[in-house]
Amino acid sequence: MDAKVTWQEGMRFVGGGPSGHPVAMDAGRESGGSDTAPRPTELLLVALGGCMGMDVVSILGKMRTPPRSLEIAVTAERAPDHPKAFRKARVLVRAEGVPEGNLRQAAQLSRDRYCSVGNSLSAEVTVEVEARP
Known part of the structure; x- marks a missing residue:
């Protein structure tokens, strides 16, 4: 099984696997993120x-x-x-x-x-x- 994670900006990343459904991730503001998605x-x-x-x-x-x-x-x-x-x-x-x-x-x-x-x-x-x- 393979997955790929791509950096968007700041600490925001979007990943995905074989299902093709994107999963957003971000850090909290205290860690340099924008708090737009789960950790x-x-x-x-x-x-x-x-x-x-x-x-x-x-x-x-x-x-x-x-x-x-x-x-x-x-x-x-x-x-x-x-x-x-x-x-x-x-x-x-x-x-x-x-x-x-x-x-x-x-x-x-x-x-x-x-x-x-x-x-x-x-x-x-x-x-x-x-x-x-």
Whole structure:
């Protein structure tokens, strides 16, 4: 897989991959940017949540217990010194209309086996679930 990132101006970049959809990135004003787009590190957490969410929806569908709603909340801890890498990430998977056991199994399968984003991180990733009837 290939991706390309092109500098626009200041600290603003636009990247894209094989899907052809552009993704803008920028730094905050305190770092010389214009604050016009998410930071690359934000996108990494969003990618983790999106990857796990897609896995969970797919797995729950195969279990014949599709969710009525699904939300992924990602909280990460970063090192205080540069490169300020993520050390830990907590992923909370909230769903409605899914048995808690199925939700837990789907989330664990995503974390341990299927989510390429999470498995590409060197951070410890923990997963919690909340199922509502």
